[in-house]
Amino acid sequence: MLKQFFIICSGSDTDILEQCSKGEQNKYAGIGATVFFTAVMAFIAASYALYTVFDNMFTAIFFGFVWGLLIFNLDRFIVSTIKKTGNVIDEFIQASPRIILAIIIAVVISKPLELKIFEKEINQVLLVQKNDMTLANKTQIAEQFTPDIEALKNDISGLQNQIDAKEAEVNALYDTYISEAEGTAGTKLLGKGPVYKEKREKHDAAMAELQQLKTENKAKIVSTEAQIAELEGDFESQVVTTQPIINNFDGLMARVNALGKLPWLPSFFIFLLFLAIETSPIFAKLLSPKGAYDFKLEDQETAVKTNVLQNKNQREALLKTDYAINDRIYENIKQEDELYHYKRKKAIELMQLQADAFYKQQKNVL
Structure with a gap:
């Protein structure tokens, strides 16, 4: 049950993963667990930060929970959208925007906990201020x-x-x-x-x-x-x-400014710790070899892509054929005398009706 929950947290296709080996399933369960616990850390950090703003525990917990869900969704999206291509450079380029986003999230998560860890020192700075x-x-x-x-x-x-x-x-x-x-x-x-x-x-x-x-x-x-x-x-x-x-x-702003007056090295190491936690699902996905799940997912996606391209090409071929057939049909009809005399007769009748209607209208006016 817990393993299945962590697999869902990893953002992988559960139907495909069920067809893979236990080792492949454990790999994605580990990635999902990292995503989940990163969201838990985000919930704790955001709740404390918001408590310093609102000074209300229930409000802080509610908005902290919303923030944790947001981080969970972002991490899950980041991990699930990294596709294994077999080329390390291509995969790293593909993941670089997600790594930048992970760095931003790590900064946001680590700062409130830094405020809590160095609370006594910050209080001393605030007292002097x-x-x-x-x-x-x-x-x-x-x-x-x-x-x-x-x-x-x-x-x-x-x-x-x-x-x-x-x-x-x-x-x-x-x-x-x-x-x-x-x-x-x-x-x-x-x-x-x-x-x-x-x-x-x-x-x-x-x-x-x-x-x-x-x-x-x-x-x-x-x-x-x-x-x-x-x-x-x-x-x-x-x-x-x-x-x-x-x-x-x-x-919150006063404490952040007070934190900036303390030595930067301890805060930097705490940031590195959360950066490692936040980017660990991404690097776990990048460093892991291309497994059965990746092959099956690629096969499924390429099958859909191939089918869509085939349907598109077929519709284009049908359209071109239909244009060619219509051109030939109308070219042949253009040479038919019977059709010409029939349309000429109808045109004469239409002009006669128009002339009669104009005559009646003029006569009513007089």
Whole structure:
């Protein structure tokens, strides 16, 4: 039962193969088994690759199964269409397009399994890339908010500088009127005279202005700090919003690119392994000697071809003969006077009928 299944997988004519020896049947069963297991490997590889895309096991298995059937059909077609001619060069030329197709299929099959085999190394590469992308993302977002935040901070510094300058002025006025009272500066008269009162009034006025300035500027500073806090909150919110996009940067294309950053030699050997698996049915068919099955198949095909050519030549000969006979018959009829007089009589009758019909039509018009 299993042998018969593998023979069907090889794409051979089972009716012809049943007439061959057991060895011939085993050869094609082996070719069919290679075709079948290549399709199984394609199913596994495609399912994993699609799982990284859809992140759904059932969807990946379904489309992986369809891909496996496609590869199975292609391999079966490739093997079944290679005909043994006995000439190695002719057979290789005949198989060269199929070998190119097998190479393409091997690349498609091997790449997903490479992603699985080197998964840990790829994850490390992706982690580094994600960290770099996170830093770059924060830098780009910061470029949107930093100018506004810096401008607001400068406003706060300006408001604080106004307060500091006013405090310095008030302190200077305080020192002035104290020195006047102590007699160490100004009029240098000890006591609180008119000059002292004048300087004290300037200090008190400046102090009132300072209190007013502090009240106004502190309100402005609080409002500005609230704006800064809002911008910083927007910055953090945008970073949090965009971070999942970076965290999910592990799709199929990202992993393939990450695989390309790893040493190429291990991936190349894995590709060679699948290339050997994919091309093994073709080379098995090319390297195997021309056996009984090939002779029987060639005999059957040439018999059909010969029969078709015979029928075609026979129809062409019949057509040529029919043309020659018709030419002779009409040439002989052309010399018959009886046929001439008969056709002349009928022509005269037809012209008379036409003349009578024209006369009646004209008469009705009048």
